[in-house]
Amino acid sequence: MNREPIETCEVSVIHEDVLARVKAKMPDEEPVYEVSELFKVFGDSTRARIICALNIEEMCVCDLAVLLGMTQSAISHQLRLLKVARIVRSRKQGRVVYYALDDAHIGQIFAMAFDHVMEEMEG
Amino acid sequence: MNREPIETCEVSVIHEDVLARVKAKMPDEEPVYEVSELFKVFGDSTRARIICALNIEEMCVCDLAVLLGMTQSAISHQLRLLKVARIVRSRKQGRVVYYALDDAHIGQIFAMAFDHVMEEMEG
DNA sequence: CTAAAGCATGAACAATTGCTCATATGTTCA
DNA sequence: TGAACATATGAGCAATTGTTCATGCTTTAG
Numbered sequence: 001m002n003r004e005p006i007e008t009c010e011v012s013v014i015h016e017d018v019l020a021r022v023k024a025k026m027p028d029e030e031p032v033y034e035v036s037e038l039f040k041v042f043g044d045s046t047r048a049r050i051i052c053a054l055n056i057e058e059m060c061v062c063d064l065a066v067l068l069g070m071t072q073s074a075i076s077h078q079l080r081l082l083k084v085a086r087i088v089r090s091r092k093q094g095r096v097v098y099y100a101l102d103d104a105h106i107g108q109i110f111a112m113a114f115d116h117v118m119e120e121m122e123g
Numbered sequence: 124m125n126r127e128p129i130e131t132c133e134v135s136v137i138h139e140d141v142l143a144r145v146k147a148k149m150p151d152e153e154p155v156y157e158v159s160e161l162f163k164v165f166g167d168s169t170r171a172r173i174i175c176a177l178n179i180e181e182m183c184v185c186d187l188a189v190l191l192g193m194t195q196s197a198i199s200h201q202l203r204l205l206k207v208a209r210i211v212r213s214r215k216q217g218r219v220v221y222y223a224l225d226d227a228h229i230g231q232i233f234a235m236a237f238d239h240v241m242e243e244m245e246g
Numbered sequence: 247c248t249a250a251a252g253c254a255t256g257a258a259c260a261a262t263t264g265c266t267c268a269t270a271t272g273t274t275c276a
Numbered sequence: 277t278g279a280a281c282a283t284a285t286g287a288g289c290a291a292t293t294g295t296t297c298a299t300g301c302t303t304t305a306g
Contacts, residue, residue: 013189014219014282018180022190025179027237029172034240035233036171043163044294045156052155056148057141061253066136067145074295076254086243095252095303096137105239110158112235114150116228117157120209137252167264184283197265199284218273218282 041085042110046070047078054088055107058100164208165233169193170201173222177211178230181223 013019042048049068053059061079065072079099082088089102101107136142165171172191176182184202188195202222205211212225224230 012185012281014183014185018182019186019190022176022179022182022186026172026190027175031237031240031244032171032175033168034244035236036166036168038236038240039162039171040166043159043161043166045159046294048155048159048162049149049152052150053145056145059141059145060137062135062137062251063142063145067142067149071296072253073255073297076252077294080254092253092302097253103239105235105242109232109235109239112228112232113158113161114154116226116232117154117161119228121154121157135251169264185281194266195283196267196285199282200264203284215272215283220283 038085041081041087042113044078046074047082048110050075050078050082051087051101051106051110054099054101055110058091058098060096060098062096064099161208164204164210165236167201169197170205171233173198173201173205174210174224174229174233177222177224178233181214181221183219183221185219187222 042051046068050064053064053067059067061072061075064079065075068075079088079090082099083090086102087106088099091098091100165174169191173187176187176190182190184195184198187202188198191198202211202213205222206213209225210229211222214221214223
């Protein structure tokens with residue numbers, strides 16, 4: 001197959017072999033996108049602190065607001081996001097709503113990232 | 124201890140015992156903040172795809188741009204972020220710069236999140 | 247029933263983000 | 277030395293994000 005280099009292409013491939021291998025091994029687009037969406041939820045300090053707290057114990061919105069020194073509204077908005085992302089589940093008892101982590105994996109992923117950060121902060 | 128409820132406080136504590144326990148067990152603010160910063164870097168689909176690719180094999184900017192169907196500039200900007208976050212390291216050979224994952228932990232954290240997402244997509 | 251407590255939610259606004267475009271830097275080759 | 281290539285970077289812009297403020301909903305107490 002005699003192929004001319006495509007001149008109209010602005011970006012040229014340097015290593016065709018590398019590209020072929022990586023293309024073959026790359027995971028599907030969809031799960032990668034989902035993973036980044038999951039990380040996006042973790043990537044806010046307020047939500048990260050909420051997750052850390054709920055990883056210790058189930059809590060209501062009000063107590064979370066006091067713990068983190070933020071308004072009830074701000075906490076509630078973030079909890080909504082966390083619930084949509086299936087990171088948190090809620091349980092209503094009277095007029096109090098208790099939130100808890102929905103999945104044990106979440107705590108594990110957080111713990112792993114925590115270890116990584118701790119190592120970085122020493123070295 | 125007879126304590127009056129603090130009336131001037133806008134947000135009242137409902138469960139003092141829970142609050143005390145969680146406060147005692149909560150990790151320090153700084154590492155939690157660092158963890159959320161790390162996740163923030165992961166929380167963009169372009170960067171997530173770059174990390175996935177580099178988890179397979181070292182690649183140059185040009186090939187990454189072709190692989191992901193994006194401009195060289197966009198990829199370069201993101202690689203800069205990844206490098207500042209110490210997620211990626213670079214090696215210059217001639218006029219080509221090769222990027223690779225800087226830490227094995229990164230791939231592990233990603234793999235863990237990937238598993239979680241896959242389970243979610245089935246159930 | 248009414249008032250208050252606990253929580254949810256929509257609108258609005260400032261701040262951040264990711265990309266594009268233009269251009270600069272550094273390297274190789276003729 | 278000059279042209280071409282690979283990459284880096286600053287400015288600018290549209291889109292997204294996190295919080296506040298005001299208000300609505302639901303449940304309990306009186």
